[in-house]
Amino acid sequence: MTTKRQIDQFESGMLNFPTALIVEYQGRLNKDILVRAFELLCFRYPVLGSRVERASGNIFIAAVPDLIPDVVYVSGDIWDCVREIGERWRVADSLAKLVIAEKQDGGHVALYTDHAIADGTAKQAFLDELWEIYAALVCDLDIDTDSGPSLPESPIDVLKAHGVLDGSVAISSNTHAEHSRFPAAHHYLRFTIDETSRIRERARSAGTSVHALVCGAVLLAQRNQLDGGNEPIVMECASPVDLRARLDPPVPAAATTNMAYPHACLLPVTGDAGSVASLATSVKSDLERSIEQGSILSSFAESFTVNNFSEPPDVCEKQDLTKLIVSNLGLVKDFTAASDLKIVDFQMWTHNWHGTPGVVYVVYTYREACRIQFVYKDDLFQVGQIDAIAEFVRGILLSS
Template identity: 35%
Template sequence: MPLERNLDNIELQAMHHVSAYVVVYEGEVDLTSMHEAYRLLCVRHPVLRARVERVGTRYRFRVPESGSPRVAVHRSGGENHLREVGRRWRPDDAVAQLTLVKGETRGLVAMFTDHAIADGKAKLAYLHELLRLYGEIVAGTRPIAEPGRSLPDTPSQTLRARVGSEAMPPVVNESDPRDFLGAEALRRYIRLSPNQTKRLVAVARQNKTTVYAVLCGVILLAQRRYWQKEPPATMICLAMVNLRERVTPRVGALDTTNFIGVSPAEVKVEADTDPIALGREVREFLENAIAQRRPEQEILARTTGSQSPPVGQDLGTAAISNLGVVSDFPVVPNVRITDFQIFTQSIKGATPSYGVYTYQGCLSIEAFYRSDLYPHSQADSLVEDISREIARLLDDEGDETVPRTEQQLVGDVG
């Protein structure tokens, strides 16, 4: 019998939102060994081979009893291949894919997953395990791959096991994933050097706050300058809260598919507001919300079903996630991993979104906007304002010291 189960409302609302976690490497990747590593990863975690089937009004994960995992190999190129995967994405065909771009001396390993099967913590765990398996194979050690015999629990099941059935709200309606299709993301990137990252950490500590809080203030301030709203203006910072460590018992990275709560912080913002003070206010709001377990209440509410995302520009709100410090990937023979990147293909709601993470001492911000709502020129202006405001906080002067902004992060390999 094939493995299968129904999707819950949280997974249905996340479906069609695809992203890739990407490592850039120098050296030589053995394609046969990487294929085998991915095959073993899919043996251990059969959800990676699942497809989404519609059965009546319900949607179901179903793992075929036979067939190979989805792998694509390219001999040159870069982000063009990632965009093509995203544009052709169909969860009824596959919810995960490995894409390899192999040049003569460098290349990319990009692991795509649909958000219905993996949030940020899960995506990162899969990528770490893939590279660990590859390293063992290349080193001549045959990894043990005990076949997975179940799919990850739904977020609803995970919540019920921790809060009890009596605390679970009733399901009001079944979410329709077609209401959450979204649009292709207009991607922009800001990258700080190791020195700039250290100085930003120092600025946050000197002001008794966190880097994440400072960036929330900076991003809200930049959007306020483009938001045509008469003062006084209240803006909303949507903070993504990883709940895995905040429940008892804790939830492992791969125990469920999505376990993120959203905490909205409402703050007054004007064009001349101090971003440090603004960030401290967001942090205080978030800490109070976590203490009162509001992010858990938010994810509980989403299990009941919800309406489709809003349409139209929404510069009064910013959704900001924080992956934190990405730990070093396993050491792999004949390969040196030089960078980690996130490639987001689609965005659902009208809210500008940002992903923050630090790898090898460099802080990165991925900004993504709906391409059908925000012009390229507006996206460029927003990220340039964010970059300049960060430079001002670092006391940097001159264009050469402003953090880099880029329209394309994944460069071509050949």
Template identity: 30%
Template sequence: MRRALCPVETLYVGQRSRAVLSCTLRGQLDPEALSAAFDAVTEAHPSLRSRVVPDGEGFALHLLAESERPRLTTRTGAAEEAHTTELNTPLPVGGPLSRAVLVSASDGDSHLFVLSVDHTVVDGHSGIALHNEIWDRYRALAEGEEQPAAAANTPAWPPPVSAFLPPADPAETAGYLERRTEAARRNPVELVGYDVTGPAAVEGRIEVCRLTLDEERTGRLRRTARAAGVSVHALVAAALLTTARRRLPGDEPRTLGCLSPVDLRSRLSPPVPALVMVPAVTTHLQTLDVTPDADPVELARTVHARLAAFVAGDGPSQEMRITPEIPRNPTLQLATVIATNMGVVPGPRLPEGLEATDVRLVPAREQYFPAAGRSPVMACVVSFEGRLAIEFPHFTACFSPEFVRAFRDEVSAALAAHTDAAEPAPAPAG
């Protein structure tokens, strides 16, 4: 049983990229119930228990045999080390497109759950919904709720998002591609150079540097963005761009690119629910001339206005239609910074006696190409339960941890300067 991949999904096959969701927990947890919950979810979503196989000139999802389907793996260990291990453990080529791991401390009171899913069948929003669905199933089992009977037939694969795109004149799409290609040619973007060179660049691993805001600071940042007439995404993107510009020499304007993923689920007809396991996302690339002392708020207004105009028009649909051209012309998505933003999302709902102390979403992939000498800087922004976090995944044979920490700290200072100027921090109590 198989389902052919559309050209958009096929793009992710070569990228070997994953969404890695994790949840740090405190309290008593029943591994058998969590295993049953994961089994129920993978049963409901055949993409999660499939492999990618060649199919003519393209690829297809092929259902795994019962003995090959993914199962929850459990072990004892430390949470931080386990998270790094999972980031650096690829999904096997030709194997399941999902993996779930539970790592518990020896005292049995603290745990880390990590869910990895191939981007061929998931995006950020569906990954978060899937993670929460597993915990919804677990809560129901832990609280003794009656479980629905399993479907008699295997659930069908969801159709690709490209099947929901509105009709378009091929000539208009060709014109859009021509304009995008010409714009990329006329405005080549500059990339941040790697700080790791020589023998140290031979080996590396994926690490994540993290910026977190508590609820009070997150609320102030949101109010600051609202007062400036921009989104939080635009403020973060501006902070990323100005920080990247200061990594380039000279005082003159340099052309930088900002790539923003755009969720399509609510923009399709009919809308695609978050729990449908397909990559329902496209991207918006804009180039900006940035100086080291650029006004971040004005930069944010430009980012916000351009992205809003793109989303309001036919750009998202046309961008998805030209996705098959990206392997032949990578400059269509080449950017100085990549700023994803999942917005404000709920964390998992858990049974009494179990508490989630942290929830994370980190993108990872298998190839980082240290020999290239430079690359985009990735920042993944998400607000779980009202607390904003920016994850900076990096490969240590390209960017050193010290380099990324300094980058993170400058972004943090820029965001704090925005909020303090618009809304001074409250005085400490006492």
């Protein structure tokens, strides 16, 4: 059983970036049972009960026997609490937290994890399993209460085990792994079920995906903020791809920590709003080609030999509207819950801004309604500018 291991250079680049997956519920929540479900989840996955330790200039994830991360109780609104948790996040104490917020006839539950131990795929798997355990306990069903075998493998070890990365490649020193932190600002663009149906139909008609259509709309929205008339400007649209399923054999969600790597598509973009379909088609075909040819997996493996992920990101002092990231969570499935509890909404809260000069967009669909979250640094982008981009994106996506 592995209870302590060194974090690799990719994980270290994600350290100290806490993210919460938050659900809104209606009905009666049994807090004691949910806490018990959280304890069992931590037993199954010791990484949730781990913390960061330093030795000889390197950084380690260390599972602490019987350590259950904090459970924070809130009466009323959850948002001030999740902000405060992000501000006080200390990886030397723990790498996960559960927040339970109650108000009349409902409330919120937030599962916080540090990005070093769980990317989006792993976070969703943990949250899914938390509610599955909760439902089983409410129904008094037999469930597995055994402790999990070990910490998840590091990305570098996964790539080596699958023959994608040479076994001689070593973990780089992690001396810079706790980066400077800058609170992220957020904007949420929400669509109704009917509006989401229209967006899906438009994507189908164009022979593309909702994710790619959103990429096209965001490219145009940011291009609209740039000078240069209608002349084409080369822009970069990066899409993180979960590489677990691209390995042979595939890797389960919780078997490793971070296996999402971005593919960057470079496109000339004009101010012509009618070009959204062609932009979306280009983004989708370029991304699919990278996946099918294995070039994105090769790039991920190569990055361990040429990049030092543990170096602190540059402190960007100027926005760059020619760059953007569109992360696709896809269809977030309904969560298992007891009969007297209904989960009605889902969203993600990223506390810290990661050193990019552009906006990060997170796209997902929950209960048949599309959401786009904007994450940005508020001294680079003003609220009015973000509002203008959001309005433009909405107009493009819903135009006939």
